[in-house]
Amino acid sequence: MQCVSEFLSLHGLTLQESPTKHRTLSTLKHIPRGSTIITYPSLACFPIPSMVNTHCNNCLEIPIEPLKTCSRCRKTVYCNVKCQKLAWSAHHKILCPLYKKEGNKALDGDYMDEEMLRRVALKIDRYLKKKSYYESEKVSATDLSEKINCETFLTLMSHREKHTSEQLEKFKTIARNVFSDLDLQNITQDELITYLCRFSCNNFNVDDSQLFNLGEGTYPIGSLINHSCRPNAIVMYSIGQQANNGPQILRSIENIKAGEEITISYVDAAMSRTSRQRLLREKYFFNCQCPRCSSDDISIDITEEERSILVKIEQLTEIRDNEKEQEEIVENLLSSQMQQNMIKDSISSFTSRIIIALLPHLTGETSKSDYIKTLEVLLNDMHATITRPDLFTTSSLSLVTRHFYDRIDLQQWRESWTLGRYILAIYLLIYPRFHPIIGLHLFSLAKCMWNDTCKDKDKVVESYEIVKATKKVLEITHGDGFENGKIVAQVMDLEINMQTELMEIEKKK
Numbered sequence: 001m002q003c004v005s006e007f008l009s010l011h012g013l014t015l016q017e018s019p020t021k022h023r024t025l026s027t028l029k030h031i032p033r034g035s036t037i038i039t040y041p042s043l044a045c046f047p048i049p050s051m052v053n054t055h056c057n058n059c060l061e062i063p064i065e066p067l068k069t070c071s072r073c074r075k076t077v078y079c080n081v082k083c084q085k086l087a088w089s090a091h092h093k094i095l096c097p098l099y100k101k102e103g104n105k106a107l108d109g110d111y112m113d114e115e116m117l118r119r120v121a122l123k124i125d126r127y128l129k130k131k132s133y134y135e136s137e138k139v140s141a142t143d144l145s146e147k148i149n150c151e152t153f154l155t156l157m158s159h160r161e162k163h164t165s166e167q168l169e170k171f172k173t174i175a176r177n178v179f180s181d182l183d184l185q186n187i188t189q190d191e192l193i194t195y196l197c198r199f200s201c202n203n204f205n206v207d208d209s210q211l212f213n214l215g216e217g218t219y220p221i222g223s224l225i226n227h228s229c230r231p232n233a234i235v236m237y238s239i240g241q242q243a244n245n246g247p248q249i250l251r252s253i254e255n256i257k258a259g260e261e262i263t264i265s266y267v268d269a270a271m272s273r274t275s276r277q278r279l280l281r282e283k284y285f286f287n288c289q290c291p292r293c294s295s296d297d298i299s300i301d302i303t304e305e306e307r308s309i310l311v312k313i314e315q316l317t318e319i320r321d322n323e324k325e326q327e328e329i330v331e332n333l334l335s336s337q338m339q340q341n342m343i344k345d346s347i348s349s350f351t352s353r354i355i356i357a358l359l360p361h362l363t364g365e366t367s368k369s370d371y372i373k374t375l376e377v378l379l380n381d382m383h384a385t386i387t388r389p390d391l392f393t394t395s396s397l398s399l400v401t402r403h404f405y406d407r408i409d410l411q412q413w414r415e416s417w418t419l420g421r422y423i424l425a426i427y428l429l430i431y432p433r434f435h436p437i438i439g440l441h442l443f444s445l446a447k448c449m450w451n452d453t454c455k456d457k458d459k460v461v462e463s464y465e466i467v468k469a470t471k472k473v474l475e476i477t478h479g480d481g482f483e484n485g486k487i488v489a490q491v492m493d494l495e496i497n498m499q500t501e502l503m504e505i506e507k508k509k
């Protein structure tokens with residue numbers, strides 16, 4: 001692991017033993033919010049079944065040029081010749097005859113595991129075979145990254161002894177098939193079972209900049225990062241970077257002090273504590289004791305204000321006994337007649353209050369403690385201000401979101417931005433303030449508002465505030481690099497249109 005430690009320390013990071021988490025990845029220097037902490041290539045990544053015919057099998061990009069299909073197996077598509085050549089030397093030379101032999105094999109649930117195992121096993125086998133080269137001074141930069149990935153992968157936790165016997169049986173079958181298909185010289189069939197266990201608690205869904213799931217990836221460096229339900233970092237992807245095989249980018253969403261552990265969230269922040277903890281136990285085999293899960297434990301080292309808001313955020317995600325009744329209320333609320341009366345009253349005014357209070361914390365340089373104070377006031381006032389505070393919870397989200405997109409499809413901009421503001425208010429209460437979900441939702445909302453402005457100055461001003469917040473959040477979550485930078489550029493175009501419109505309105509006065 002010498003070269004892995006060196007690679008990490010080049011980026012100001014260090015890996016330490018931990019009695020409860022096996023290892024922790026911490027920073028040696030202060031990291032400002034919105035920084036790219038480190039970028040690293042995958043050991044293997046490929047599209048999910050529904051994307052195999054539309055997205056490049058090497059870099060997951062939707063190509064501008066017509067797709068190139070492998071003329072032998074007719075199964076894999078690439079965005080260009082460069083990607084095709086890279087895939088050929090990495091794995092396709094060996095896998096192509098297998099794909100051909102398999103004909104129209106169904107891409108079912110086991111397909112992802114089997115395909116990942118084939119690709120990773122081929123790389124590890126090659127690495128073990130040429131270990132003396134990989135350890136020599138002659139090793140090329142690309143092979144050095146491969147070495148870092150292979151070495152790290154071999155140290156990842158597998159929790160093999162904790163998987164159910166049913167799961168292990170399934171893995172045994174996949175391992176047997178892959179072992180008989182590939183001529184592996186340096187890996188045993190039994191080791192392949194451990195690899196499959198590793199995939200299940202370490203691998204990532206690869207999403208595009210809009211958070212649409214495109215594929216799955218093994219990113220050994222990313223797999224060194226532990227979980228927190230209130231994380232200080234996120235992972236994003238740079239789709240379409242052929243040579244780097246869909247690199248993963250680790251970005252800070254908070255200022256991180258020197259010595260602090262870097263954490264990401266393995267689960268959706270809008271899930272209830274019970275659901276999050278169940279998933280973390282069943283898939284990752286640990287009991288989460290992050291500040292959010294342990295917010296009522298006074299021995300946890302956080303400020304009293306933070307503890308108080310984390311307890312209240314938790315209440316917003318709890319699964320309720322009156323879920324059905326709540327659904328009916330939201331459904332009625334969204335029906336056109338009721339919408340006029342009720343959204344405008346209680347929901348709408350509290351929505352405005354949340355947005356007015358929290359938006360400056362997305363655009364300005366306010367400190368985390370100021371943001372927490374504002375959040376605390378809002379959460380404290382919630383019960384005093386509105387009759388149904390339970391409508392600002394996770395339970396309302398999926399229903400309102402569905403209606404929001406229906407209205408967008410119908411180009412009903414007024415209704416869509418009314419619903420979009422309501423969703424934004426719930427997001428702002430539940431999610432960390434600099435979260436890609438918030439940035440992307442702000443962008444959708446800004447577009448709806450812009451479509452509905454009718455050149456009314458107040459509306460243009462309001463949508464301009466939303467677009468400024470969008471830009472700030474996306475600069476932090478997405479950054480300005482490559483594919484992710486494109487979305488920030490789109491926001492800037494919208495911002496310029498709004499500025500021009502505001503100047504026009506001023507001139508006409």
Ligand SMILES: C[S@@+](CC[C@H](N)C(=O)[O-])C[C@H]1O[C@@H](n2cnc3c(N)ncnc32)[C@H](O)[C@@H]1O
Pocket residue numbers: 020021022023024155156157159201202222223224225226227228283284285286287288289290
């Ligand atoms: C993707 S790995 C993270 C890196 C891992 N700690 C290591 O040293 O290889 C996921 C595993 O790390 C451990 N882990 C991650 N976050 C944790 C947390 N918050 N508390 C305890 N264990 C954690 C669990 O064993 C989990 O299955």
